[in-house]
Amino acid sequence: LIIMELPFAESYKIKMVEPLRKSTREEREQWIKEADYNLFQLKSDQVYIDCLTDSGTGAMSDRQWAAMMMGDESYAGSSSFFQLKETITRITGFEYVIPTHQGRAAENVLFSHLVTAGAVVPGNSHFDTTKGHIESRKAFAVDCTVDEAKDTQLEVPFKGNVDPKKLEKVLAEKAELVPFIIVTVTNNTAGGQPVSMQNLREVRAIADKYGKRVIFDSARFVENAYFIRTREEGYADKTIKEICKEMFSYADGMTMSSKKDGLVNMGGFIATRHEDWYEGAKRFCIPFEGFLTYGGMNGRDMAALAVGLDENTELETIETRIRQVQYLAAKLDEYGIPYQRPVGGHAIFVDADRVLDQIPKEEFPAQTLAIELYIEAGVRGCEIGYILADRDPVTRENRFGGLDLLRLCIARRVYTNNHMDVIAAALKNVYDRRHEITRGVKIVWETELMRHFTVKLERL
Ligand code: F0G
Numbered sequence: 024l025i026i027m028e029l030p031f032a033e034s035y036k037i038k039m040v041e042p043l044r045k046s047t048r049e050e051r052e053q054w055i056k057e058a059d060y061n062l063f064q065l066k067s068d069q070v071y072i073d074c075l076t077d078s079g080t081g082a083m084s085d086r087q088w089a090a091m092m093m094g095d096e097s098y099a100g101s102s103s104f105f106q107l108k109e110t111i112t113r114i115t116g117f118e119y120v121i122p123t124h125q126g127r128a129a130e131n132v133l134f135s136h137l138v139t140a141g142a143v144v145p146g147n148s149h150f151d152t153t154k155g156h157i158e159s160r161k162a163f164a165v166d167c168t169v170d171e172a173k174d175t176q177l178e179v180p181f182k183g184n185v186d187p188k189k190l191e192k193v194l195a196e197k198a199e200l201v202p203f204i205i206v207t208v209t210n211n212t213a214g215g216q217p218v219s220m221q222n223l224r225e226v227r228a229i230a231d232k233y234g235k236r237v238i239f240d241s242a243r244f245v246e247n248a249y250f251i252r253t254r255e256e257g258y259a260d261k262t263i264k265e266i267c268k269e270m271f272s273y274a275d276g277m278t279m280s281s282k283k284d285g286l287v288n289m290g291g292f293i294a295t296r297h298e299d300w301y302e303g304a305k306r307f308c309i310p311f312e313g314f315l316t317y318g319g320m321n322g323r324d325m326a327a328l329a330v331g332l333d334e335n336t337e338l339e340t341i342e343t344r345i346r347q348v349q350y351l352a353a354k355l356d357e358y359g360i361p362y363q364r365p366v367g368g369h370a371i372f373v374d375a376d377r378v379l380d381q382i383p384k385e386e387f388p389a390q391t392l393a394i395e396l397y398i399e400a401g402v403r404g405c406e407i408g409y410i411l412a413d414r415d416p417v418t419r420e421n422r423f424g425g426l427d428l429l430r431l432c433i434a435r436r437v438y439t440n441n442h443m444d445v446i447a448a449a450l451k452n453v454y455d456r457r458h459e460i461t462r463g464v465k466i467v468w469e470t471e472l473m474r475h476f477t478v479k480l481e482r483l
Pocket of ligand 1: 076077125150240242243280281
């Protein structure tokens with residue numbers, strides 16, 4: 024008698040569904056042309072499976088919806104705020120909490136206090152809004168990510184790490200210009216790659232040596248904790264909450280986009296252990312976001328966020344999430360499609376330079392691949408590459424130094440593994456005819472910062 028081991032399955036069942044709309048290739052060719060070949064300009068009903076982002080696109084649980092009904096909409100002193108604050112303090116150890124309407128608002132409020140012209144902010148691949156909030160203040164974001172992150176085929180467990188040597192060099196040369204170090208967990212731009220606990224400890228030690236503080240850009244901190252649990256020695260028996268607590272013990276504060284690992288559709292916050300940062304940020308929260316006990320959020324949204332943070336920091340929830348992304352990655356392995364390895368937490372990052380190796384950088388291979396995948400099956404991905412990198416603020420040249428990736432984000436608790444099969448098959452079809460795709464796109468209109476949202480393109 025052979026007893027079958029039960030397969031892994033989702034830690035939830037489904038109570039509400041939302042219909043999807045399929046379209047024809049002809050329709051999609053027309054729509055993407057009308058959108059100036061920019062996938063941000065498509066209407067959502069022109070999309071079959073939406074992998075544009077995992078930000079604010081997840082499904083809430085019944086407990087979160089129940090919490091919404093209990094939201095306290097008082098302008099000042101909302102009980103939902105105190106519920107949220109208690110949850111954040113319990114998970115992170117940070118005592119001071121300022122809600123904001125999303126992650127970039129947290130950056131705006133905190134950086135208004137901390138970043139001045141000429142400042143230097145080292146970190147691991149600053150996210151584009153983070154970089155935007157630094158550069159728009161005439162300061163400089165210095166990327167100290169490990170070099171391993173640049174080789175998509177290299178299989179190392181913590182490709183999101185800060186290179187301690189690069190960080191130390193910045194501090195040794197420019198310490199007086201550095202207001203703080205920022206570590207993004209997980210490292211979205213490098214492919215949703217995690218940062219090890221060991222690395223967080225090293226960053227802390229360097230920061231202490233130079234008397235500097237550390238901020239975690241924490242949008243996907245739970246995914247990071249899951250990777251520490253599964254990949255780093257000594258953490259296999261710890262709970263996700265214990266790992267999160269240790270991670271944050273190496274930081275002075277955090278900016279958070281709750282739209283990712285908070286399991287809500289809108290929201291963000293700043294949390295810190297330092298009263299002076301709280302006092303400084305407060306001055307910008309009130310004019311930019313709102314009073315301190317709501318700062319840009321509804322009471323009901325704060326209530327749902329408190330439940331979401333608690334839910335997502337349970338092993339079953341985060342394991343279900345990561346295993347779905349790994350399921351899709353295994354399909355791509357089957358088809359031989361190159362992506363940033365090993366797969367990260369929230370998305371597959373297809374190495375477009377390798378897939379469309381006939382297309383010159385100047386014609387934006389990853390954007391071209393995104394367009395092809397959309398036309399193939401209505402799957403919407405997003406370029407994380409040369410267009411997103413913007414131009415160098417000084418030379419105004421395109422920045423071709425980084426990777427050119429097509430990101431396929433997986434929304435939390437939204438699609439089934441059958442949808443993953445569709446994404447993989449569509450990508451395989453494009454991959455199999457890659458040699459026929461010889462020309463890319465050219466930019467016909469762009470903005471100075473964060474151009475990828477509104478850029479207009481023409482097919483060559
Ligand atoms: N930090 C990281 C690491 C992010 O990935 C994002 C958003 C932000 C900050 C800003 O947060 O959107 O709430 O203002 N990333 C989304 C994405 C937009 O698609 O990766 P926000």
